Amino acid sequence: MTDKFYYPSDEVVTQASIKDYDSLYQRSICDREGFWAEQANELGWYQPWTQVLDDSKPPFYKWFVGAKCNIVHNAIDRHLKSATRNKLAIIWESERGAVRTFSYHALNREVCQFANVLKSMGVRKGDIVTLYMPQIPELVFAMLACAKIGAAHSVVYGGFSTEALAARIEDANSRVLVTADGGFRRGKPTDLKTIANEAMQRSPTIEVCICVRNNGMDVVMESERDFWYHDLQALPIASPKCDTEMMDSEDMLFILYTSGTTGKPKGLIHTHGGYSVYTSTTHRMAFDIKPDDRWWCAADPGWITGHSYMVYGPLINAATLVMYEGAPNYPYPNRWWQMVEKYGVNILYTSPTAIRGLMRYGDRWPSRHDLTSLRLLGSVGEPINPEAWRWFYEVIGGSRCPIIDTWWQTETGGFMICPLPITPLKPGSATKPFFGNEVGVVDDAGNEVPVGEEGKLVIKNPWPGMARTIFKDDARYAELYWGDYQSKGYYKAGDSAKIDSDGYIWVIGRMDEVLKVSGYRLGTAEIESALVSHRAVSEAAAIGLPHEVKGNGIHTYVILTTGLVGDKALESELKEHVAHELGRIATPETVHFVDSLPKTRSGKIMRRVLRARALGLPEGDLSTLEE
Numbered sequence: 001m002t003d004k005f006y007y008p009s010d011e012v013v014t015q016a017s018i019k020d021y022d023s024l025y026q027r028s029i030c031d032r033e034g035f036w037a038e039q040a041n042e043l044g045w046y047q048p049w050t051q052v053l054d055d056s057k058p059p060f061y062k063w064f065v066g067a068k069c070n071i072v073h074n075a076i077d078r079h080l081k082s083a084t085r086n087k088l089a090i091i092w093e094s095e096r097g098a099v100r101t102f103s104y105h106a107l108n109r110e111v112c113q114f115a116n117v118l119k120s121m122g123v124r125k126g127d128i129v130t131l132y133m134p135q136i137p138e139l140v141f142a143m144l145a146c147a148k149i150g151a152a153h154s155v156v157y158g159g160f161s162t163e164a165l166a167a168r169i170e171d172a173n174s175r176v177l178v179t180a181d182g183g184f185r186r187g188k189p190t191d192l193k194t195i196a197n198e199a200m201q202r203s204p205t206i207e208v209c210i211c212v213r214n215n216g217m218d219v220v221m222e223s224e225r226d227f228w229y230h231d232l233q234a235l236p237i238a239s240p241k242c243d244t245e246m247m248d249s250e251d252m253l254f255i256l257y258t259s260g261t262t263g264k265p266k267g268l269i270h271t272h273g274g275y276s277v278y279t280s281t282t283h284r285m286a287f288d289i290k291p292d293d294r295w296w297c298a299a300d301p302g303w304i305t306g307h308s309y310m311v312y313g314p315l316i317n318a319a320t321l322v323m324y325e326g327a328p329n330y331p332y333p334n335r336w337w338q339m340v341e342k343y344g345v346n347i348l349y350t351s352p353t354a355i356r357g358l359m360r361y362g363d364r365w366p367s368r369h370d371l372t373s374l375r376l377l378g379s380v381g382e383p384i385n386p387e388a389w390r391w392f393y394e395v396i397g398g399s400r401c402p403i404i405d406t407w408w409q410t411e412t413g414g415f416m417i418c419p420l421p422i423t424p425l426k427p428g429s430a431t432k433p434f435f436g437n438e439v440g441v442v443d444d445a446g447n448e449v450p451v452g453e454e455g456k457l458v459i460k461n462p463w464p465g466m467a468r469t470i471f472k473d474d475a476r477y478a479e480l481y482w483g484d485y486q487s488k489g490y491y492k493a494g495d496s497a498k499i500d501s502d503g504y505i506w507v508i509g510r511m512d513e514v515l516k517v518s519g520y521r522l523g524t525a526e527i528e529s530a531l532v533s534h535r536a537v538s539e540a541a542a543i544g545l546p547h548e549v550k551g552n553g554i555h556t557y558v559i560l561t562t563g564l565v566g567d568k569a570l571e572s573e574l575k576e577h578v579a580h581e582l583g584r585i586a587t588p589e590t591v592h593f594v595d596s597l598p599k600t601r602s603g604k605i606m607r608r609v610l611r612a613r614a615l616g617l618p619e620g621d622l623s624t625l626e627e
C-alpha cells in the first residue's frame with residue numbers, strides 16, 4: 001500500500017462528465033432505487049417497471065420488475081433511428097492483418113440474418129445456445145442474435161478444450177452449437193471444430209452445429225448435423241429483417257460458466273433488464289464515454305469482461321469497438337501499439353498479465369508509435385502490481401491517462417469498485433465503490449476489520465447487474481455467496497482485501513480454490529479432475545504459485561496408479577492431457593510425482609500446506625493434518 005496519489009491533470013478534470021464523486025455517491029446510497037431508476041431511464045423500454053427492486057425473497061433479488069425490454073433494443077435497434085446508424089460499431093482486425101468493419105446498420109443486418117437462421121433451426125425463447133468461437137465478429141453477431149430472439153447464449157471460451165466444452169454443453173442442455181473451423185494464434189491455425197466434434201460425441205444433446213469458415217482449414221462436417229454459417233446466411237430464410245423479441249426484464253440473457261471450489265463449473269445467470277442498466281451505466285460513468293470514442297477492450301468475449309465491456313455495455317453506449325484476434329506480440333511486440341495508432345483508440349481496457357507481458361519487451365516498441373489518441377486506460381482481472389501500473393501509466397499513457405482499475409467478477413456482471421477519471425489514484429488499488437454499492441472488509445462474524453487489516457470483501461447491497469442464480473442450483477447460489485453473512489444480507493466475493501486510511505480498497509486475491517492464471521479464472525478442482533481422468537493418475541492436487549507474467553502459474557502434485565513410476569515423458573504427457581481436456585491456459589508449469597498429499601482428517605487436500613512448502617514458508621496450523 002502506498003500513500004502517493006496520482007492526481008488527474010486539469011485537462012482530465014475539465015473533460016470529465018462527473019466532477020464530484022462524493023456527492024453523487026452519497027445520493028446513490030441514500031436513494032439507491034432512485035439512482036438506478038434514473039440510470040434505467042437513459043435506456044429504451046417497451047414497457048416501464050412497476051417496481052425498481054423486489055427484495056422480498058433475499059438473496060433472489062429482482063430488478064425493474066414488470067418491465068419489458070430486450071438488450072438488443074438498446075444495443076442496436078435504438079441506434080438505427082438516429083445518425084448513429086452510420087457510425088462504426090465494430091472494427092475488427094486479425095493477427096494477419098485482415099480488417100472487417102461494421103456500421104450499426106450493417107451490424108443489425110448481420111444479427112437479423114443470423115437470428116432468422118437460428119429460428120429456422122428451431123431455436124426458441126428460453127433455449128440455451130452454446131457458442132464456441134474465436135474472437136471474430138460472428139461471435140458478436142451470434143450473441144446478439146440469440147438475445148434478439150429471446151434465446152440465452154452460453155459462450156465457452158475458445159481456449160477451453162474438449163471436456164470443458166462438453167461439460168458446459170451438457171449442463172446447459174444445448175441443442176444448438178455455433179463454432180468455427182478455427183482461429184489463428186501466433187501465425188498458426190488453431191482448431192476448434194475437431195474439439196467441438198469430440199465434445200459433441202461426449203455430450204450428445206447437440207442436434208445442430210453451425211460452423212463459421214474462418215481459417216479455412218479442413219474440418220470434419222457431419223451431414224444433417226453440421227452446417228456452414230455462410231451457406232445458411234445465403235438462404236432466403238436469412239432475411240435481414242427480424243423483430244426483436246419482447247422480454248421480461250428478469251428473463252435470462254445469458255449463462256456464463258465460471259470456476260469455483262468444485263470440479264463442476266457454475267453456470268451464472270444474467271438477465272436482460274438489470275444487466276443492460278448496470279453494464280451501460282458502469283461503462284459510461286467509469287470510462288466517461290464520449291460519443292465518438294473508439295473503445296478497445298482487449299479481452300476475449302468468452303469471459304465476462306468480453307460480455308459486459310466488449311459487447312453489451314459499449315454497444316448500448318453507441319461506442320465504436322475495436323476487436324483484435326490474435327497474440328499481442330505477434331509478429332512483433334508492437335502489435336497492440338500499432339492498432340492503437342492505426343485506429344486512434346481512445347480507451348484501452350486490458351489486464352495486468354497483458355501489460356506485464358508487453359512490458360518485458362521494453363519501451364522501444366510502444367515508443368515507435370503515436371499513442372496520443374489514448375485518453376484513458378483500464379485494468380481488470382487481478383490486482384495490478386505497481387511496477388506494471390507505472391509502466392502502463394507512463395509509457396503507454398504518456399502520464400496523461402488515468403488508469404481505471406476495475407474490480408468485479410463474473411457474478412457481479414459489471415464494475416463494483418473502480419475510480420472515475422477524476423479520482424486521485426494509488427497504483428494497485430481499485431479505489432472506491434461504484435455508485436449504489438457499499439463495500440466492506442469484514443471478519444467471519446461480518447464485522448468490519450480495523451483500517452489496514454486484511455479481511456473478507458463483501459458487498460452490502462443488491463445491484464442491478466448481479467447474477468440472479470446458478471443455473472439449476474438456487475441452493476448453491478444462496479449458500480455460496482450469501483450463506484456466510486445471511487443475517488446481514490452481505491454478498492461474499494471470495495476475495496480478501498484491505499481498506500486504507502483514505503478509504504481506498506486494496507483487493508489482495510482469492511480466498512478459495514480459484515486461481516487467476518493470466519487473468520483467466522480456473523478452479524484447482526477442474527485441473528485436478530483433468531489430471532485424475534488420465535489412467536496413470538490416482539490422485540492430484542493443483543496450486544498456484546507466483547509467476548512473473550501470468551500472476552499465478554499452475555503447479556501440480558500427482559500420486560500415480562500403483563506400479564507406475566513418474567518420468568519426464570509422463571510429466572509431458574500429463575501436461576498435454578490437461579491442455580487437451582481443459583485448455584492450453586490450464587497447462588501446469590510443473591508436475592511433481594509424490595507418494596502422499598497433505599490432507600485433513602476428513603480427506604480434503606490441504607493446498608495451503610503444499611503452497612507453503614513450495615514457497616518455503618511456515619506451514620501454519622497443522623492440527624487437522626493427516627498425511
Ligand code: WTA
Nearest residue numbers: 380381382383405406407408409410507521
Ligand atoms: C479478480 C473478472 C484485483 C478477483 C472480471 C475476482 C481483481 C476475480 C480485479 C473475478 C481487480 C478482477 N483487482 N482483483 N481490478 N478484477 N479481480 O469472474 O479475484 O473472471 O474475484 O471476473 O478476479 O474473476 P472473473
